[in-house]
Amino acid sequence: MYLFFSRALYFRTATVLGILLFGAVGKGYGQRVYADEQQPSATFLLASVTNPGWAVDQDYSNNSTLNVTLGLLGSLGTAEQNLQFTGLNKPLPTSPITVKFTAEGNISSVLNLLGLVSFTTTLNNYTVGTPYSGQALLDLLGLFSSGQVVEATFLGPGTSYDGIKMKLSTVVGVGPSAKYFYAFFIVAPTVIDQVICQDDPAILTITNPQPNYTYKWYNVATGGSALQDGSDINYTTDPLTSTGQHLYYVEAIDHDTPGKSYLSARVPITVTVHPKPGTPEIEAQ
Amino acid sequence: MKTTITLLKLSAIVGLFLTLPLQVVLAVDIYVCGTETVTLKYSGGYELQSGDKLIWIKDGDGGEAVETVYNGTPGSADYAVPLAEITAPGSHTYTAHVMSPDPASCSGDVSNTVEIIRLPELTLSLDASLAQYCAEESGTDAGESTITATTTATSLPAEILLEYSWTATKGGAPVDPLTEIGTSEANNPTAQDLTNTFTLTSSEDGVYAFNATVQYAAADANGVTIKGGCSYNSTEPATVTVTPKPGTPTITVE
Numbered sequence: 001m002y003l004f005f006s007r008a009l010y011f012r013t014a015t016v017l018g019i020l021l022f023g024a025v026g027k028g029y030g031q032r033v034y035a036d037e038q039q040p041s042a043t044f045l046l047a048s049v050t051n052p053g054w055a056v057d058q059d060y061s062n063n064s065t066l067n068v069t070l071g072l073l074g075s076l077g078t079a080e081q082n083l084q085f086t087g088l089n090k091p092l093p094t095s096p097i098t099v100k101f102t103a104e105g106n107i108s109s110v111l112n113l114l115g116l117v118s119f120t121t122t123l124n125n126y127t128v129g130t131p132y133s134g135q136a137l138l139d140l141l142g143l144f145s146s147g148q149v150v151e152a153t154f155l156g157p158g159t160s161y162d163g164i165k166m167k168l169s170t171v172v173g174v175g176p177s178a179k180y181f182y183a184f185f186i187v188a189p190t191v192i193d194q195v196i197c198q199d200d201p202a203i204l205t206i207t208n209p210q211p212n213y214t215y216k217w218y219n220v221a222t223g224g225s226a227l228q229d230g231s232d233i234n235y236t237t238d239p240l241t242s243t244g245q246h247l248y249y250v251e252a253i254d255h256d257t258p259g260k261s262y263l264s265a266r267v268p269i270t271v272t273v274h275p276k277p278g279t280p281e282i283e284a285q
Numbered sequence: 286m287k288t289t290i291t292l293l294k295l296s297a298i299v300g301l302f303l304t305l306p307l308q309v310v311l312a313v314d315i316y317v318c319g320t321e322t323v324t325l326k327y328s329g330g331y332e333l334q335s336g337d338k339l340i341w342i343k344d345g346d347g348g349e350a351v352e353t354v355y356n357g358t359p360g361s362a363d364y365a366v367p368l369a370e371i372t373a374p375g376s377h378t379y380t381a382h383v384m385s386p387d388p389a390s391c392s393g394d395v396s397n398t399v400e401i402i403r404l405p406e407l408t409l410s411l412d413a414s415l416a417q418y419c420a421e422e423s424g425t426d427a428g429e430s431t432i433t434a435t436t437t438a439t440s441l442p443a444e445i446l447l448e449y450s451w452t453a454t455k456g457g458a459p460v461d462p463l464t465e466i467g468t469s470e471a472n473n474p475t476a477q478d479l480t481n482t483f484t485l486t487s488s489e490d491g492v493y494a495f496n497a498t499v500q501y502a503a504a505d506a507n508g509v510t511i512k513g514g515c516s517y518n519s520t521e522p523a524t525v526t527v528t529p530k531p532g533t534p535t536i537t538v539e
Contacts, residue, residue: 197389277337278383280331280382283325285315285325
């Protein structure tokens with residue numbers, strides 16, 4: 001009995017430690033961090049979230065289901081489920097977040113159907129950022145039809161967040177349902193800030209490289225043309241002649257899934273350029 | 286033919302121009318002697334920042350590097366060269382470059398080269414042209430003796446100026462002033478003189494003992510400082526005896 005307890009405790013401790021150390025990085029998916037906790041919510045008797053845990057388990061093919069019954073006598077229900085990242089790896093404010101879902105309902109217009117679905121980033125299950133719904137969601141998806149399983153990647157809200165909530169609403173006469181498969185983000189690359197001397201180039205190196213990842217280096221925080229794009233984990237700047245701080249940025253692209261790529265947040269690297277001392281003159285006395 | 290000559294001339298000019306920096310002769314900055322040492326001072330060229338390090342390198346890249354740190358106080362990055370570093374006679378060269386504080390530790394370009402030359406010990410010997418002479422000239426006796434002080438040294442640079450001084454005693458008592466008994470040769474202020482003379486012309490009989498001292502001048506022939514003021518005495522005195530003229534003999538017939 002004691003032995004069994006000890007083994008059980010050992011495995012439990014190891015599992016917890018593993019989760020703490022590596023977050024909920026999905027096996028075989030590089031540095032994707034999947035949501036590992038969820039908070040369902042549904043209007044009493046009018047809506048439900050079934051199999052909620054399937055949206056945060058290690059099987060990315062199963063899903064939770066959000067249902068809202070037909071609106072009766074004007075009473076409108078909502079079902080929502082927040083998927084949360086509770087590991088050490090949290091999304092950065094600018095980390096794009098990808099969700100897999102579908103929605104269906106007896107409604108003629110896709111736009112109207114997507115109008116019943118919204119995604120909002122959250123922090124501790126409280127909404128932060130702007131919801132994506134209706135046209136904004138359709139713009140993101142490009143093409144969508146009722147019941148089509150799709151992946152959508154949303155921009156980070158620009159502020160701290162640790163989850164994304166899917167909300168399903170209804171209108172009178174429509175009882176939509178939605179499936180929520182998972183949510184993940186890509187761990188941003190880490191690069192140690194550099195201190196160099198004037199006229200020297202800085203060599204920036206990614207310290208958490210991954211196979212099947214490529215990296216784009218920039219000198220602007222958003223947009224712009226990549227200074228370097230490829231699997232090389234090093235980027236060598238031009239010789240930096242002006243002293244002070246220079247900012248570079250890098251983002252990782254996950255190519256683990258054939259035909260798909262997922263972007264991480266673009267993170268800054270500070271290169272501090274110290275002045276090169278001039279030529280001294282010396283004399284003997 | 287003309288083209289060939291022109292090309293040769295052009296090549297020679299270009300070659301001369303390219304090798305010009307190699308032909309620059311290092312100028313001596315200071316001479317030291319004895320146990321004197323030198324302080325290498327930072328004299329400008331770049332405004333030091335507090336925390337900057339000065340890396341002093343002796344005798345080129347192969348030499349040992351010494352680090353001083355500028356703390357904001359003028360002179361704090363100067364380097365007082367330990368005697369042991371420059372004990373050997375001859376040339377000792379130093380360069381310096383500035384290194385900015387950690388973590389950057391940026392190195393600047395190398396300074397001018399400072400050359401220190403440690404001068405050798407001098408040995409001074411005396412030799413009198415006549416060990417004795419008569420108080421009054423007689424026969425071939427010139428009535429004077431020239432004492433020559435001769436300096437010997439190993440590897441003494443030709444531009445180093447030497448200064449001589451003389452002392453004498455007569456019968457063990459100092460002679461002062463010396464001009465009472467003779468004249469010394471003036472020191473040469475423009476060229477090195479390894480000898481100096483004192484001409485004893487005294488007609489007073491007695492035993493004269495001479496000593497001389499040679500010392501380095503304050504600067505060499507080009508005005509470069511010679512630090513230390515080292516002086517070296519003659520190893521042995523030179524002695525000249527002035528003998529009295531014998532008295533007039535009285536001859537009697539008996």
